Amino acid sequence: MRAVVIGAGIVGLTSGIALRRSGIDVVVHEHAPEIRAAGAGLGLWANALSVFDELGIGEQVRAIGKPSEMYFHDPAGRLLDTPEFGAEDHQYLLVHRAKLTDLLADTVGRDNIRLATGFQSYDEHDDHVTVRFTDGTSEDADVLVGADGAYSAVRAQLVPGFPAQEHAGHQVWRAVIPATGFTVPENRLILGYNRCRGGYVRTYDGHVYWLLNQFDSPPLTGTRKQQALERVVHLQEEGQDSLLADLIAATPEEQILQNQIMLVPPLPHWVSGRVVLAGDSAHAMSPHITAGATLGIEDAALLGHLLAPGADVPAALARYQAIQIPRYEHVAELSAAVEHAPTPEEFARHYAAFSHWMISQQPQRPEMHPEKHTVQA
Template sequence: MRAVVIGGGIVGLTSGLALRRKGIDVVVYEVAPEIRAAGAGLGLWANALAVFDELGIGDRVRAIGKPAEMYFHDKAGRLLETPEFGVEDHRFLLVHRAKLTDLLADAVGRDNIRLATGFAAYDEHADHVTVRLTDGSEDTADVLVGADGAYSAVRAQLVPGKPAEEHPGHHAWRAVLPDPGLDLTGNRVILGGDRCRGGYVRTHDGGVYWLVNQFGTPEPTGTRKEQALARAAHLDDGEHGGILAQLIHATPEELILHNQIMLVPPLPHWTSGRVVLAGDAAHAMSPHITAGATLGVEDAALLGRLLAPGADVPAALAAYEADRIPRYARVAELSAAVEHSPTPQEFARHYAAFSHWMLTSSAQNPVSA
């Protein structure tokens, strides 16, 4: 069996690795001239780490990460306790996106990745799919995996009329500061006023990852640093905005990333007979639940469990869709409960409820060895 994967990000590369470990011939096409990752820090929850363990790279992933916990504080510095949930519902691994994608590319095998080659269209047949590429070439496969992100070109053909759309008024600012110049004794995530959230987490190599975001924000003005500082002011009762503001001040403007948050609306289907969507191509969601990558890694694992040489591809993809769509309907419900929480305490409780559900429900779909 042969698989073509479109997209050389975390989910595309994990899909390629999961399929290769099942004995499937895989090629990953990436439109960029190199494997690279937009963004900064990335949280991986226990269910993603379990997938990487099954794929034989768990120790290598942990070696580039730092264990962290997702507890929230209010702007006065008080811990927002969630006693009905355990410590395991708050723990994750913080990694740098670029380091993780490099690790995954090595695991897939660089010879199995074609760079600077984008997806143009596909022609689906009863027993194969022909993939047309932007350089004018074609490839033939038993299955096509669209893991090409929120703006997926594969999705545009498979599910026309469902482009990524703005999450109105939701913006995020973030950066990795290699040398913070501060003695940080812990990590901190803060829920503040004016629907702002932010904080900082130390990285495994001595740096710090900081983030601020806001729901219902007016159109941002000024430099990225000024925009981030304006939100940080809602996250501390102190006169100068606290440590988070100091980290933002210390960050060079060119290191600060700003994004209007984009979502993929619910799709009526994720598959056809020989084409399937995974990760953000199928379900790009708000990062306020910090689980998009973890859930996308689960998609890749399930594809690896269902597909194998000699498998009935249409039946396998139908089983994948039957599993994934209901799961993500529940993700959307839990995510909305977090977003629309009326108080910081409710935000913290709904967030812990989501992570508990995600971690306990994922056990229903273990990756086969």
């Protein structure tokens, strides 16, 4: 069996690893001329780490990450406690996106990745799918995996009329900088006023990752740094010193990432007979729940379990959809409860409820095939 994966991001590469481990011949196509990660820090929850353990690279992933905790404070520095949830519901691993992407690409095998070959279209047949690329080439496969993100070209053909849309007024700023010159005694995530939240976490290599976001943001003016500094005041009490403000001020303008958050609306279907969506191409959501990558990694793992040489591809993809669409309907409900929590205390409680559910209610997967083994790059 042969699979074509579109997109060499975290979910696309993890899909390639999972499918290879199932004994499937995989080629990953990426429209960019090089593999590059968009973004800075990335949180991986326990369910993502269990996938990487299963794929034989868990220790390598942990080696490029730093154990962190998702607890929130108010602007006065008070901990917003959630005593009904355990410590495990707050624990995650913070990794650098670029380092994780490189590790996954090495594990897939660089020879199995085709760069500068953007997806153009596909033709689906009873027994195969023909995939056409922007460089004029084409390839036949048993299954096509669209892991090409919120602006997915595969989704545009599979589910026309469902483009990515703005999460109106939701803006985010973030960066990773050296911690030189700063004392960062602990990680701190703050729920502030005017629908702002933000904070900073220490990375494994002596850097610090800071972020700030705002729901219902007014129109943006000024530079990215000015925009962030205008909002950081909502995360501190009047007259209080702010390490987050100092970190923002010390960040070179060109290192600050700023994005309008985009969402993928609920889709009527994720699959056809031989085409399937995974990750943000199927369910891009607001990053205020900081679980998009973890949930997409679960998609990849499930495809690896359901597909194997000799499998009934349409039946396997139908099973994938039957498991995942209801799961993401519930994810959307939990995410909305966090976003629309009327107080910081309720935000913290709803967030812990989401992470508890996500970690404890992982998708049911068939047993691993006994012949599977760790992928070697």
